[in-house]
Amino acid sequence: MRLKGLRKLFEKGLRLWEGFWFAPQSLEGISLFRLVFCSLLFFQYSIRAIDTKILFFDKGLMPASQVINFMPEFYRPLFYWFPREDWAVVLITICFLVLLLGLALGLFSRCVMWLVWILHWSLLQRNYSIIYGADLISGFWLLYLSLIDSHRHFSLWSWWKKRIKGVREKEKECLSSSSDLLSSVGIRLIQVQLCITYAYTGWEKLKGSDWWEGTAVWQILGNPFLAPVDFSFFSHIPLAIVVATWGTLIFEVYFCVLVWIKKIRPYWLLLGTIMHLSIALTTGLYFFSGIMIAAYLAFLNKVSLRATQG
Amino acid sequence: MRPVIKGLISAFICLHLIAVVLLPNPKSIAVRSFGSWISAYGSTLGVNTPWMFFSPSPAFGQYLAYELLEGSEDEDRTESIEGSHFWPPRRGQIISSLNRQRLLYHSFLTSLSPQRIRDFLVPWLCRLHEGTEGISLHKMSKSVISIEKAQIMGGSFENWREVREGPASDWPCLSSELREDSQKQDQDHSDRSKTTEDMER
Numbered sequence: 001m002r003l004k005g006l007r008k009l010f011e012k013g014l015r016l017w018e019g020f021w022f023a024p025q026s027l028e029g030i031s032l033f034r035l036v037f038c039s040l041l042f043f044q045y046s047i048r049a050i051d052t053k054i055l056f057f058d059k060g061l062m063p064a065s066q067v068i069n070f071m072p073e074f075y076r077p078l079f080y081w082f083p084r085e086d087w088a089v090v091l092i093t094i095c096f097l098v099l100l101l102g103l104a105l106g107l108f109s110r111c112v113m114w115l116v117w118i119l120h121w122s123l124l125q126r127n128y129s130i131i132y133g134a135d136l137i138s139g140f141w142l143l144y145l146s147l148i149d150s151h152r153h154f155s156l157w158s159w160w161k162k163r164i165k166g167v168r169e170k171e172k173e174c175l176s177s178s179s180d181l182l183s184s185v186g187i188r189l190i191q192v193q194l195c196i197t198y199a200y201t202g203w204e205k206l207k208g209s210d211w212w213e214g215t216a217v218w219q220i221l222g223n224p225f226l227a228p229v230d231f232s233f234f235s236h237i238p239l240a241i242v243v244a245t246w247g248t249l250i251f252e253v254y255f256c257v258l259v260w261i262k263k264i265r266p267y268w269l270l271l272g273t274i275m276h277l278s279i280a281l282t283t284g285l286y287f288f289s290g291i292m293i294a295a296y297l298a299f300l301n302k303v304s305l306r307a308t309q310g
Numbered sequence: 311m312r313p314v315i316k317g318l319i320s321a322f323i324c325l326h327l328i329a330v331v332l333l334p335n336p337k338s339i340a341v342r343s344f345g346s347w348i349s350a351y352g353s354t355l356g357v358n359t360p361w362m363f364f365s366p367s368p369a370f371g372q373y374l375a376y377e378l379l380e381g382s383e384d385e386d387r388t389e390s391i392e393g394s395h396f397w398p399p400r401r402g403q404i405i406s407s408l409n410r411q412r413l414l415y416h417s418f419l420t421s422l423s424p425q426r427i428r429d430f431l432v433p434w435l436c437r438l439h440e441g442t443e444g445i446s447l448h449k450m451s452k453s454v455i456s457i458e459k460a461q462i463m464g465g466s467f468e469n470w471r472e473v474r475e476g477p478a479s480d481w482p483c484l485s486s487e488l489r490e491d492s493q494k495q496d497q498d499h500s501d502r503s504k505t506t507e508d509m510e511r
Contacts, residue, residue: 047409077354129417139356200334200361208366219368222454222467225415232466238457
């Protein structure tokens with residue numbers, strides 16, 4: 001009797017697991033995510049390429065001989081694949097940018113995403129000191145996108161197919177197109193990763209007295225190396241500082257639960273968009289904010305996308 | 311065939327979830343126990359990230375004020391040859407783009423331990439000011455006063471920052487060979503101390 005109950009429970013768990021990770025999903029939202037994310041990463045690296053000499057060359061911030069010494073032991077990978085010569089840095093940057101542009105336009109499939117992920121980390125390994133949130137998150141998104149068939153929509157590839165096959169047939173195909181096993185897993189990994197990221201950063205903030213007091217945003221606005229303009233006027237509206245500080249905390253800590261409730265999801269994602277836009281304006285973290293907001297597209301299904309299109 | 315593939319993918323998902331859930335907290339006993347294999351996986355894929363955006367508390371604005379030193383042959387001391395420079399540079403000095411400032415500031419913050427100042431920051435400043443024989447540097451920090459105080463004082467953030475200056479430290483500009491030798495000596499020394507500690511245990 002007991003064994004039967006356990007077996008039923010196990011089977012139910014298995015069905016839930018399968019339903020969550022492997023059920024077919026619409027690829028429209030994730031394809032739009034690919035377009036936005038790869039475009040942002042392309043612009044970020046294009047601007048960074050202007051400073052290649054100072055960031056990645058041997059006479060710049062980090063000589064090749066010091067790269068491994070700089071990395072903390074816990075973060076050292078099993079293999080290093082960073083370029084040691086200056087010409088190799090230039091070559092990798094050019095290849096990286098070209099492939100990224102191709103991916104943004106939807107010219108290449110997920111196999112190329114792997115290659116781009118490898119190139120991304122080869123540049124990051126070359127100068128570990130400059131890695132910040134946007135780079136780390138980008139590494140995750142490239143890794144997960146390399147599992148997903150994300151060039152089926154919003155891509156030159158689909159436009160080309162449309163031209164060859166004809167509009168009607170293409171529409172039929174789009175309607176029936178849903179994810180394969182790996183794509184479903186990739187989409188879920190992006191969603192779960194967002195939850196883990198917000199949960200950890202929210203919990204870490206709970207350790208800090210400035211976040212409890214409601215003054216953390218005041219400290220951030222006053223940091224001359226972060227704030228792009230003078231935000232002194234906020235001293236007259238302290239309530240805004242408190243709302244922004246505690247609002248950030250509540251959003252991050254509860255994201256991992258509330259985003260799974262369908263009725264609350266759109267409001268929570270809207271709140272996240274407002275939060276990240278504020279971060280971009282007040283700290284100059286434009287790419288980081290863009291990349292985080294873009295990831296919300298992984299939560300949009302076909303129905304919500306259609307709804308936004310009217 | 312399909313159940314087998316699903317089983318394999320499920321195993322990968324479990325491994326990956328363990329890594330991304332545990333590794334952001336490297337001091338936990340779970341990471342210490344699973345330690346080597348999970349961190350090898352995480353660090354190779356770049357997924358062992360501590361998610362600490364502006365936490366536990368937002369950091370103060372920090373920077374280096376430094377002077378270039380010129381060696382004196384008569385006396386065993388150095389003299390300052392120029393006024394203060396700053397690193398990361400202030401906006402308008404060599405900084406034009408916000409993105410560059412952000413990267414340089416981040417790079418500076420990750421290089422603030424004494425060992426990294428010696429091995430990375432000082433050699434970089436020496437390369438930046440080619441020909442100088444040494445660098446005298448102060449760690450500076452700028453904290454912001456409370457909102458209540460700011461309201462009473464009036465003005466802007468320029469008046470509301472309290473600047474703290476750390477003690478000066480002088481560093482010679484070594485050639486890359488000499489610097490690598492000294493790093494090797496340090497490494498040998500730390501390896502020896504580790505071996506002695508292990509033997510004592």
